[in-house]
Amino acid sequence: MSGANGGDLLEGVVLAPAVSPAPSAFSSLSPCVHCGFCLQACPTYLATGDEADSPRGRIVLMRALERGEIAPTDAALLHHLDACLGCRGCEPVCPSGVGYGRGLETARAMLAKERGFRPLARAILTVFGRNGLWRTVFTGARWVRDLGIAGAFAGRGRQGFGMAMIAATKPGRRAVRREADRPIEGDVRRPASPAGPAVALFRGCVMDTLFSHVHEATRRTLLANGYRVIDIGGQICCGALHDHAGDREGAITLARVNLRAFANRADYVVVNSAGCGALLKDYGHLLGSSEAEAFGTKVRDVAELLADRGPRTGGVLDMTVAYDAPCHLQHAQRVHDAPLAVLRAIPGLRVQLLPGFDRCCGSAGIYSLLEPAMSRAVLDAKIRTFVEASPPPALVVTGNPGCLMQIGGGLRAEGLPIQVAHPVELLDWSYQTGGVYGKASDR
Ligand code: SF4
Numbered sequence: 001m002s003g004a005n006g007g008d009l010l011e012g013v014v015l016a017p018a019v020s021p022a023p024s025a026f027s028s029l030s031p032c033v034h035c036g037f038c039l040q041a042c043p044t045y046l047a048t049g050d051e052a053d054s055p056r057g058r059i060v061l062m063r064a065l066e067r068g069e070i071a072p073t074d075a076a077l078l079h080h081l082d083a084c085l086g087c088r089g090c091e092p093v094c095p096s097g098v099g100y101g102r103g104l105e106t107a108r109a110m111l112a113k114e115r116g117f118r119p120l121a122r123a124i125l126t127v128f129g130r131n132g133l134w135r136t137v138f139t140g141a142r143w144v145r146d147l148g149i150a151g152a153f154a155g156r157g158r159q160g161f162g163m164a165m166i167a168a169t170k171p172g173r174r175a176v177r178r179e180a181d182r183p184i185e186g187d188v189r190r191p192a193s194p195a196g197p198a199v200a201l202f203r204g205c206v207m208d209t210l211f212s213h214v215h216e217a218t219r220r221t222l223l224a225n226g227y228r229v230i231d232i233g234g235q236i237c238c239g240a241l242h243d244h245a246g247d248r249e250g251a252i253t254l255a256r257v258n259l260r261a262f263a264n265r266a267d268y269v270v271v272n273s274a275g276c277g278a279l280l281k282d283y284g285h286l287l288g289s290s291e292a293e294a295f296g297t298k299v300r301d302v303a304e305l306l307a308d309r310g311p312r313t314g315g316v317l318d319m320t321v322a323y324d325a326p327c328h329l330q331h332a333q334r335v336h337d338a339p340l341a342v343l344r345a346i347p348g349l350r351v352q353l354l355p356g357f358d359r360c361c362g363s364a365g366i367y368s369l370l371e372p373a374m375s376r377a378v379l380d381a382k383i384r385t386f387v388e389a390s391p392p393p394a395l396v397v398t399g400n401p402g403c404l405m406q407i408g409g410g411l412r413a414e415g416l417p418i419q420v421a422h423p424v425e426l427l428d429w430s431y432q433t434g435g436v437y438g439k440a441s442d443r
């Protein structure tokens, strides 16, 4: 495919009887005028230079799919839509307001119905759909990490990179963490107001196992800023991985369980994973009910809640960090300044916004497992910015588990002495350093 409007797009593709969804299903793509402003914001286009790997090219493909001019089993169509990260980096730069994400979601659900799922995708989605399975898998991964096996076998090859990603989940600043991981109840010098908003923590799957230290930091920092943090049982994976892969039914099943678990139990539902937060906020669209819509309005990223309260200032952390904006926080949730407000509450911290800090890292849910070559090509471009930074950052800070693992894995695979951390981890360390939680002798 080539050309501004994809005029020769259909050369050689299989024409098929129309298998189209409802006529309005792709309406979010209608405003596209093929101007091409989105091309330079698209990581896959930048990696391949192929128009069909750009937002504009994929919109042409999706419209042809809608009209039944391309078969949903067409190999070229599948290749180029599978290669899309779903990062939505093309949306904010589009002057016509094209809703690319909604269109991709519709196309993927349609393709999933027609061709089913690739075996690896099916296996992964099955694991994430059952609490017992993902907990077993990630608990095993945690052992592999804690025994040092992941770090020892980290490398650039496919298996080595998987180990590097697991090793990257290791909590940073271990000495500080030992002190910080004390029980949270009553360990804050300024106690939470009894009248403070009640916040229910969304635990998730990867976050609840490999990143449980981020949950602890989330609880402590919210408590220190006047929120009452409550635990809700009966939660399950949010369904974002299913939704992005086109498994709408799987996502809806999980969403219904969460809706029941959280029903009117708190003022806010707090999330520290950008990918989960984006879908939880969008449950109204997914489930099409007023109850789900109301639930979505209560969901907040942890950075949003902290920024609403200032947040209170911590102790000095004299270090340089690079902030990397998760796609599902900035593009899907439109949250830009709150994580930076969290970092600004840390005296002495120098925050870099390096070129491409707002561009996808190539993680994209299960994309890095299904499309490893493109995922690594996109990641390599980002890793280069850390290598070239002057001064080099001590840490890369980002608020999504997939990004933490992808960027952290890439840094380890390259042997770079740069760690990764969630913004609330840094605030938590700063609160430790500044005595916000009280000294051990005060407890
Ligand atoms: S999606 Fe928007 S920016 Fe991209 S070609 Fe269409 S109108 Fe232009």
Ligand code: SF4
Residues within 6 Å of the ligand: 041, 042, 043, 044, 045, 053, 054, 055, 058, 083, 084, 085, 086, 087, 088, 089, 090, 091, 100
């Ligand atoms: S979602 Fe991301 S990868 Fe897909 S077309 Fe848009 S910018 Fe490119």
